[in-house]
Amino acid sequence: METGHILIVEDDAITASRIRNILFDNDHQQTLYARNHDDALYFIKNKKISFAFIDIHLSSERSGIDVAYKCLEVAQFPYVFLTGLADNETINMAKLTRPYGYLTKPVEEQNLISTLEVALYNFEHRRIDIDRYPSINANAQPKQLKDALDYVHKNAHKNIKTTDVAKHVNWSRSHLSKTFNEELNYSLKDYIIKTKVELVCHSLNRKKVKLKFVAEEFGFDSYVTFVNAFKKVKGLTPTQYIANKEKFTYEE
Numbered sequence: 001m002e003t004g005h006i007l008i009v010e011d012d013a014i015t016a017s018r019i020r021n022i023l024f025d026n027d028h029q030q031t032l033y034a035r036n037h038d039d040a041l042y043f044i045k046n047k048k049i050s051f052a053f054i055d056i057h058l059s060s061e062r063s064g065i066d067v068a069y070k071c072l073e074v075a076q077f078p079y080v081f082l083t084g085l086a087d088n089e090t091i092n093m094a095k096l097t098r099p100y101g102y103l104t105k106p107v108e109e110q111n112l113i114s115t116l117e118v119a120l121y122n123f124e125h126r127r128i129d130i131d132r133y134p135s136i137n138a139n140a141q142p143k144q145l146k147d148a149l150d151y152v153h154k155n156a157h158k159n160i161k162t163t164d165v166a167k168h169v170n171w172s173r174s175h176l177s178k179t180f181n182e183e184l185n186y187s188l189k190d191y192i193i194k195t196k197v198e199l200v201c202h203s204l205n206r207k208k209v210k211l212k213f214v215a216e217e218f219g220f221d222s223y224v225t226f227v228n229a230f231k232k233v234k235g236l237t238p239t240q241y242i243a244n245k246e247k248f249t250y251e252e
Contacts, residue, residue: 157219
């Protein structure tokens with residue numbers, strides 16, 4: 001059983017209340033409720049959290065995915081996404097934060113509880129296995145590579161280069177790039193671009209923006225660079241992507 005609070009990040013009070021009741025009925029009495037990004041960050045920084053259910057689309061400027069990235073940065077607990085959106089784009093965005101699960105609403109009691117308990121079990125035993133089986137840990141990805149991935153995820157909105165990542169992990173750029181290719185079968189440069197584009201897509205899905213400002217907001221060198229990077233990852237220009245989503249009208 002967890003020793004801290006279960007945090008529910010959900011902007012719909014009825015949904016949050018139902019989740020709390022389910023948790024209470026299943027002997028998980030310590031819960032906290034955050035309606036938006038800022039409330040969630042307050043609890044993460046000031047309370048002992050053992051687990052979190054995070055709704056992706058919150059009625060605020062910052063999303064549940066933003067909350068999840070903050071969890072990666074400052075917290076040490078598992079979390080799952082709880083949302084009404086199950087399209088591939090949303091799932092791909094969610095995967096970048098490395099959650100322990102993804103549940104679509106409305107969630108049945110059995111699914112919610114089983115997901116919670118499996119995630120808590122796996123999180124705890126992940127730590128135990130690392131300590132118990134050093135040979136497994138020795139054959140895992142190098143710490144510098146994991147640090148590089150974390151750095152890219154946390155700074156993808158900035159104009160970061162491969163040299164910045166290499167400097168952060170104290171490796172040469174050539175050695176980091178070679179290791180990245182060998183371990184992940186992906187170039188470091190392309191990984192940075194892919195992560196940035198996924199963040200852009202998430203932003204485009206949430207709010208109306210002028211595309212010419214997106215390049216600046218997410219640290220692209222220029223608007224042309226942004227369009228080319230987007231098309232390389234998605235196979236579409238940003239304008240074509242937005243037209244396919246058919247959610248809002250954007251200005252270019």
